[in-house]
Amino acid sequence: MSGPRPLAGVRVLDLSRVLAGPWSGQLLADYGADVIKVERPEVGDDTRAWGPPWWGDKAERMSAYYLSCNRGKRSVAVDIASAEGADFVRTLARGADVVLENYKVGQLARYGLDYGSLSALNPRLVYCSVTGYGQDGPYAQAAGYDFAIQATGGLMSVTGEKDGTPGSEPQKVGVAVADLFTGLYATTAVLAALRQAEHSGRGCHIDAALLDVQVAMLANQASNHLVGGITPRRMGNAHANVVPYQVLPTQDGHIVLAVGNDGQFARFCQLAGRPEVAQDPRFVTNSARIEQRDQLIPIIAGWMLERTTQQWCDLLEPNAVPCAPILELPQVFEHRQVVHRGMKAPLIDSQGRSMPLVANPMRFNGQRAMAPQAPPQIDEHGDAIRQAVANGQGWPAR
Secondary structure (H helix, E strand, O other): OOOOOOOOOOEEEEOOOOOHHHHHHHHHHHOOOEEEEEEOOOOOOHHHHOOOOEEOOHHHOEEHHHHOOOOOEEEEEOOOOOHHHHHHHHHHHHOOOEEEEOOOOOOHHHHOOOHHHHHHHOOOOEEEEEEOOOOOOOOOOOOOOHHHHHHHOOOHHHOOOOOOOOOOOOOOOOOOHHHHHHHHHHHHHHHHHHHHHHHHOOOEEEEEEHHHHHHHOOHHHHHHHHHHOOOOOOOOOOOOOOOOEEEEEOOOOEEEEEOOOHHHHHHHHHHOOOHHHHHOOOOOOHHHHHHOHHHHHHHHHHHHOOOOHHHHHHHHHHHOOOEEEOOOHHHHOOOHHHHHHOOEOOEEOOOOOEEOOEOOOOEEOOEEOOOOOOOOOOOOOHHHHHHHHHOOOOOOOO
16 A cells, blocks of 8 residues: 655654554555554554454464554663663654654653653654643642543533433544544644754654543633623534534434534425424524524424434535434444545555555645554564664664
8 A cells, every 4th residue: 555655764762552642643644754652562552452353373363452552663662761761762762753652651751751851862852742631730649531621621511312301311432532522633733843843953842631632622611601601511413503403313223413603504494394493583593593403303303203314414505404313333334435535544564464544634746645554463563663772773764
């Protein structure tokens, strides 16, 4: 597989585990960076054990979770708590452009692998620390996990069914969004810092905190509170600022109806055979529809039961009224657009086996940006990396 490599020549030392840091490392690898993943001897990244499901034979199986965030990397097993291991990492850091790590605040300083120590050896180094709560503050030493961050950071307070309805308790999102968003934010910060280092000759220390990211990604909900003085509540699948914009039942299931402006609402009513509703003063503008949500939604819900999900999609989509069926994962990967875009993108591992993976979603001039190397086994590249370091090569050639 060949594709765009805008970060060719950038060298990344990935000391991170689990998801946020590895997600950033995988993105950088997809964009062409040479990423060396440092793992604990024998056990490796925590997520290697987060199965089932597993991929590969029993002797060297890897969890599906691990596969999702570690392609494009070389793996070397190092005990960084030993003097020899710490010195080995320092040697790699001298030749690196970026270090990613997600240890507890202050932990790497014990081994001389903190930003201050490594930047003294390599002033151009961009050093990105990913933690739950940041490098300072009363919670800096607390362990941070996505689930806890979704709770503390307010996301669960606005996710789940409305109070008083069945199942009305706070809900986490179905994927680790605080981790994933932090990986994305960290990647953009790393790219900005690399640009700065090109001009100034100096790297920097990036402090990427899951809680900070979670608060930032509250977006309109946070703004609703800060501007309007309100406390947003759980609304199930409804939207705080747009109506109708929610899940509705149909004859044979459910549909997402996402009417984003007044023109779309008028077209929707016309197509539904009720054009007069769009002219009703109670519903003519989005602001009015928000005020009259409890009157409007039951009316629309009755309309939706007149057709199947597919019939509504066939009617609304060609007329620019946003809607969508709710697909399960097998259907997602069978969807014509997902298939056409090549989002299921297997890679061949070192033993010639096809490994099922999800592609990087970005394209450059029509070409998919995705590292061609499959996620590595523990220490898969260790011997070659150790030999190169022992020979004084510094950063080993890929």
